[in-house]
Amino acid sequence: xxxxxxxxQLIASLVAIACAIPGTFLVLRKMxxxxxAISHSILPGIVIGFFITQDLNSPLLILxxxxxxxxxxxxxxxxxxxxxxxxxxxxGLVFPILFSIGVILIAKNANDVHLDVDAVxxxxxxxxxxxxxxxAGVDVGPKSLWVIGCILxxxxxxxxxxxxxxxxxTFDAGLAASLGFxxxxxxxxxxxxxxxxxxxxxxxxxAILVVALMIAPAATAYLLxxxxxxxxxxxICFGVFSAISGYWLAHWLDASIAGSITTMLGILFLMVxxxxxxxxxxxVLYREKQQRTxxxxxxxxxxxxxxxxxxxxxxxxxxEHINWQKVRSKTVLELALxxxxxxxxxxxxxxxxxxxxxxxxxxxxxxxxxxxxxEHMKDDFFLFRG
Amino acid sequence: xxxxxxxxVDDLTVAYNYKPVLWDIDLExxxxxxxxxxxxxxAGKSTLIKSILGILNPIAGSVSIYxxxxxKQRALVAYVPQKGSVDWDFPTTALDVVMMGTYGSLGWIKRxxxxxxxxxxxxxxxxxxxxxxxxxxxxxSGGQQQRIFLARALVQDASIYFMDEPFQxxxxxxxxxxxxxxxxxxxxxxxxxxxxxxLQTVPEYFDWVTFLNVKKIATGPVKDIFxxxxxxxxxxxxxxxxxxx
Numbered sequence: 001x002x003x004x005x006x007x008x009q010l011i012a013s014l015v016a017i018a019c020a021i022p023g024t025f026l027v028l029r030k031m032x033x034x035x036x037a038i039s040h041s042i043l044p045g046i047v048i049g050f051f052i053t054q055d056l057n058s059p060l061l062i063l064x065x066x067x068x069x070x071x072x073x074x075x076x077x078x079x080x081x082x083x084x085x086x087x088x089x090x091x092g093l094v095f096p097i098l099f100s101i102g103v104i105l106i107a108k109n110a111n112d113v114h115l116d117v118d119a120v121x122x123x124x125x126x127x128x129x130x131x132x133x134x135x136a137g138v139d140v141g142p143k144s145l146w147v148i149g150c151i152l153x154x155x156x157x158x159x160x161x162x163x164x165x166x167x168x169x170t171f172d173a174g175l176a177a178s179l180g181f182x183x184x185x186x187x188x189x190x191x192x193x194x195x196x197x198x199x200x201x202x203x204x205x206x207a208i209l210v211v212a213l214m215i216a217p218a219a220t221a222y223l224l225x226x227x228x229x230x231x232x233x234x235x236i237c238f239g240v241f242s243a244i245s246g247y248w249l250a251h252w253l254d255a256s257i258a259g260s261i262t263t264m265l266g267i268l269f270l271m272v273x274x275x276x277x278x279x280x281x282x283x284v285l286y287r288e289k290q291q292r293t294x295x296x297x298x299x300x301x302x303x304x305x306x307x308x309x310x311x312x313x314x315x316x317x318x319x320e321h322i323n324w325q326k327v328r329s330k331t332v333l334e335l336a337l338x339x340x341x342x343x344x345x346x347x348x349x350x351x352x353x354x355x356x357x358x359x360x361x362x363x364x365x366x367x368x369x370x371x372x373x374x375e376h377m378k379d380d381f382f383l384f385r386g
Numbered sequence: 387x388x389x390x391x392x393x394x395v396d397d398l399t400v401a402y403n404y405k406p407v408l409w410d411i412d413l414e415x416x417x418x419x420x421x422x423x424x425x426x427x428x429a430g431k432s433t434l435i436k437s438i439l440g441i442l443n444p445i446a447g448s449v450s451i452y453x454x455x456x457x458k459q460r461a462l463v464a465y466v467p468q469k470g471s472v473d474w475d476f477p478t479t480a481l482d483v484v485m486m487g488t489y490g491s492l493g494w495i496k497r498x499x500x501x502x503x504x505x506x507x508x509x510x511x512x513x514x515x516x517x518x519x520x521x522x523x524x525x526x527s528g529g530q531q532q533r534i535f536l537a538r539a540l541v542q543d544a545s546i547y548f549m550d551e552p553f554q555x556x557x558x559x560x561x562x563x564x565x566x567x568x569x570x571x572x573x574x575x576x577x578x579x580x581x582x583x584x585l586q587t588v589p590e591y592f593d594w595v596t597f598l599n600v601k602k603i604a605t606g607p608v609k610d611i612f613x614x615x616x617x618x619x620x621x622x623x624x625x626x627x628x629x630x631x
Contacts, residue, residue, distance in 0.1 A: 083403065161495050162495065171473070171486070172467065174465070175465060175486065178439040179490035180460050180493075226478070226522035226524075
């Protein structure tokens, strides 16, 4: 690997981490679309900042762009508060207008500025190693690396300091307010961090990938864990994994790095969406199938308990009585046998003691919803979980 | 008559979009009562407690807790919001939610430690939820979620408890368990204020009641003012309630 390659992967990874942290909270606050709005509407801030400083990595430019980001959030909330339109509509109204102001500003000055709309939308990671930071004439690395590195350090510092505040105001803003943790302060703090991160990442990965890096890793992590800290760690890992694997995908395909990273994020989400152990599609389908079988089993056992007459319990006549297909009857019969809940004596099915017990307890649970007695059964049966 | 005034509300008016939902409320709540706030939907019951807690800003009037502003007396007050006000799919456990009750005494930045965890476990024990401490909160039933919320308030060890419809969507067992805990709090001379919907249970559960419908209709001991007259004034229809002695 050349040093440029290492630098690109390092920048992409730092951007991914810096995005995943605010992204996790945006996803939990159901504010994913706000990151889309911010990433587009900071454009005029970037353009104006660029006109003033002539430097895409200047702190002034980052500040101006972050302010535009906050203005976006305030405008969206203001329009929404009028009650005339819903939040998504308000977002859709605000950011295209701000973005187009930026586009017009670029177009008007396109000749003497090296800033174009393509680069803004998609970014160009491949060029980041060329723009070096010189301190006293010494090359200390790409400017983007320093910019995103600083932003990441601040983000991590804030996360450690205010983790508890972020958690409580995200989960229960009312309680946070009553305990003296102003949800507004935390909200705008998070919005500021999101805006600053977006600007810092913008130059490297562009407006579209920033959104992907904020939302996709967090959404993927959300499917895998029920612990906020772990969700943050997973989101960061997914972000970094996509950044590095995306880089090599681009290398192999000779395609856009930003595009390849986003593709990896998409593939990763799809994989987890399908195969996640609890919330994944396949796990859910399996659970549903299992529950269906368990309900059948219970229905069958209940039928046996309620009927003493032999014709109701004859193996060959069970289909008619419970009105099931042959296959289903067979599955249920085998399941009950395997669990020692029934015995078949001369084609007549009877409940065992275990079967009787189980049936009573299960029915009791379904009727009264009293958990205590059923706790031990939850491990064996999906029916009684969740 | 009890003498210490726990909460005093003066001329409180609260509006949403310039439409008043609470009009000129004057209220004195004595220390050590278990009080129900009753009134029809939209009467401003939740708004009243949210305004007392500084979650909403009134357009006029003031609130004092033991003679001082809420900001100064935060530590004395615990709040149980409506169960439906939070996202129960949030990635956290029962124990962690209860720990949130300790955040107020910690203040900004400082993190909960072993002491806070111990308090939270004790509170879980009190509401009978200790076996579920590591359960993800969406895996709890409605009644269990309400108990978790109650535990979170208990952990604050406050003098005044506000509860917004704690009996909504819970079964009879949980309702009795909750009311027993509230009665214990009253015994310890705590003041408990509950937004309540079921008029039938008011005389059985509470000793103090406030009738509210945008304006305050009446407030006082249940045995003196919980009558058909006030119910009719509050609910607008001819209300008859049978009070079991």
